[in-house]
Amino acid sequence: xxxxxxxxxxxxxxxxxxxxxxxxxxxxxxxxxxxxxxxxxxxxxxxxxxxxxxxxxxxxxxxxxxxxxxxxxxxxxxxxxxxxxxxxxxxxxxxxxxxxxxxxxxxxxxxxxxxxxxxxxxxxxxxxxxxxxxxxxxxxxxxxxxxxxxxxxxxxxxxxxxxxxxxxxxxxxxxxxxxxxxxxxxxxxxxxxxxxxxxxxxxxxxxxxxxxxxxxxxxxxxxxxxxxxxxxxxxxxxxxxxxxxxxxxxxxxxxxxxxxxxxxxxxxxxxxxxxxxxxxxxxxxxxxxxxxxxxxxxxxxxxxxxxxxxxxxxxxxxxxxxxxxxxxxxxxxxxx
Numbered sequence: 001x002x003x004x005x006x007x008x009x010x011x012x013x014x015x016x017x018x019x020x021x022x023x024x025x026x027x028x029x030x031x032x033x034x035x036x037x038x039x040x041x042x043x044x045x046x047x048x049x050x051x052x053x054x055x056x057x058x059x060x061x062x063x064x065x066x067x068x069x070x071x072x073x074x075x076x077x078x079x080x081x082x083x084x085x086x087x088x089x090x091x092x093x094x095x096x097x098x099x100x101x102x103x104x105x106x107x108x109x110x111x112x113x114x115x116x117x118x119x120x121x122x123x124x125x126x127x128x129x130x131x132x133x134x135x136x137x138x139x140x141x142x143x144x145x146x147x148x149x150x151x152x153x154x155x156x157x158x159x160x161x162x163x164x165x166x167x168x169x170x171x172x173x174x175x176x177x178x179x180x181x182x183x184x185x186x187x188x189x190x191x192x193x194x195x196x197x198x199x200x201x202x203x204x205x206x207x208x209x210x211x212x213x214x215x216x217x218x219x220x221x222x223x224x225x226x227x228x229x230x231x232x233x234x235x236x237x238x239x240x241x242x243x244x245x246x247x248x249x250x251x252x253x254x255x256x257x258x259x260x261x262x263x264x265x266x267x268x269x270x271x272x273x274x275x276x277x278x279x280x281x282x283x284x285x286x287x288x289x290x291x292x293x294x295x296x297x298x299x300x301x302x303x304x305x306x307x308x309x310x311x312x313x314x315x316x317x318x319x320x321x322x323x324x325x326x327x328x329x330x331x332x333x334x335x336x
Contacts, residue, residue: 018049018057018111020097021076029102033057037116043189043203048114056116057099058188059109066188069107070200072098074192083157089176090115091154093185115183120174123182123244127252140251146180148245149331154184155241156324159234164191166202166232168240169209170247191232201230208254208271211239212315215272235318242310245327246282249299255280255307258287280311302330 016033020026034048037056044060060066075095084092090113099109127144151173158165165172167189174183191202205214217230246255256274258281269290279285282296282304296304306322314321 015102016057016108017100017102017105018055018097019100020111026097033059037114038122044109048116049111054114055096055111056114057109057111059099060188063106063108066203067200068109068188070194071188071192072107072110074194074200075187077195080161083154083161083163086153086157089179089181091150091181091183092158092187093174093183094187110188115174115185119176119179120183121177123170123173123175123248124252126175126177127248143177143180144249144251145331145334147175147177147182148248149328149334150180151182151184151248152241152245152324152327152331154182155237156328158184159237159324162193164202164232164234165237165240166191167205167209168237168244169206170244171206173244199231202232208256209240209243210275211236211318212275212278213318215276233318234323235314235321238318238321238323239310239314241324241327242307242321245331246299246307249303250282250294253290253293255282255311257281257290258285258293261286261288278312278315280307282307283312300334303334306330 015029015031017027017029030049030051032050034050037046037048043062043066044058046056046058049055049057060068063069072095076097079094084090084094093112093115095110095112097111098107099111100106101108155165155168165184167186168184172184172186172189174185175181176183189203192200194200205217207215210217214230214232214236243255247253254269254271256271256279257269258274258279259269260273260277260279274280274285274287279287281287281289281293282299284296299307306327310321
């Protein structure tokens with residue numbers, strides 16, 4: 001969420017040059033950045049731009065180490081409107097241009113459309129874990145289905161454009177609840193292909209949304225580094241989408257939450273352990289359901305079937321996981 005703190009700290013002195021592409025190039029300089037948008041992340045910070053209310057910039061902590069130049073080259077050489085915009089509204093925070101440090105014109109970040117309050121909220125802030133789905137109003141449930149369907153359609157379009165998101169998780173998703181729209185952010189962290197076809201791997205992934213075949217990959221959260229050497233495919237995204245979509249439909253309750261039946265219900269939840277042992281409470285796994293969890297029957301049969309095909313049939317056969325386009329179709333027709 002937008003902070004009142006200034007985006008300018010230390011190395012920001014001297015200003016920035018912003019080059020907007022891919023339409024007719026526009027180049028201008030700003031003396032300083034505006035307030036932070038959201039919290040500063042592990043890889044960079046997002047700030048508003050004074051005098052440009054619809055624009056934001058992301059400044060990376062280590063542009064060279066994160067292969068920013070290669071990633072922007074892959075993202076800016078084309079602007080896939082069918083992926084980015086649908087029904088006149090943006091669904092993906094696609095980079096719009098480069099940001100250079102004014103003092104030496106070193107590449108330090110990129111520009112993009114500004115997404116933030118009051119229109120957009122973090123997905124995690126919209127559906128907080130622990131809310132009782134059984135007590136949710138019918139309009140609230142319909143909103144959840146609408147948001148999950150919108151996300152699935154966007155992921156389907158991203159996949160048709162031959163991209164792999166890699167880190168598909170709530171921290172990278174913003175929500176316009178009134179409009180029923182989900183916006184995918186942190187596009188610079190996707191697994192991309194450069195002009196030669198070489199893959200540029202996704203630098204990170206979140207444990208609770210990582211498929212079983214990638215749980216032993218080198219990842220920041222297991223202390224073994226980044227995923228820069230790990231090549232993923234769209235089957236990985238299919239797993240992550242199933243987790244996020246199910247969590248949206250359950251108003252924030254993770255499908256692999258819950259504690260093992262041989263432990264007390266109040267013991268800490270280990271979602272990774274539940275994935276490793278294939279214990280999904282939505283599918284009747286041998287775990288205590290998390291507090292406030294409804295009966296899995298609250299979900300329509302056709303949605304439970306998608307969940308089963310991903311987490312059970314597709315557990316060790318990733319190609320059996322339902323594609324994003326199928327999720328979108330089923331969710332669009334779901335009736336609560």
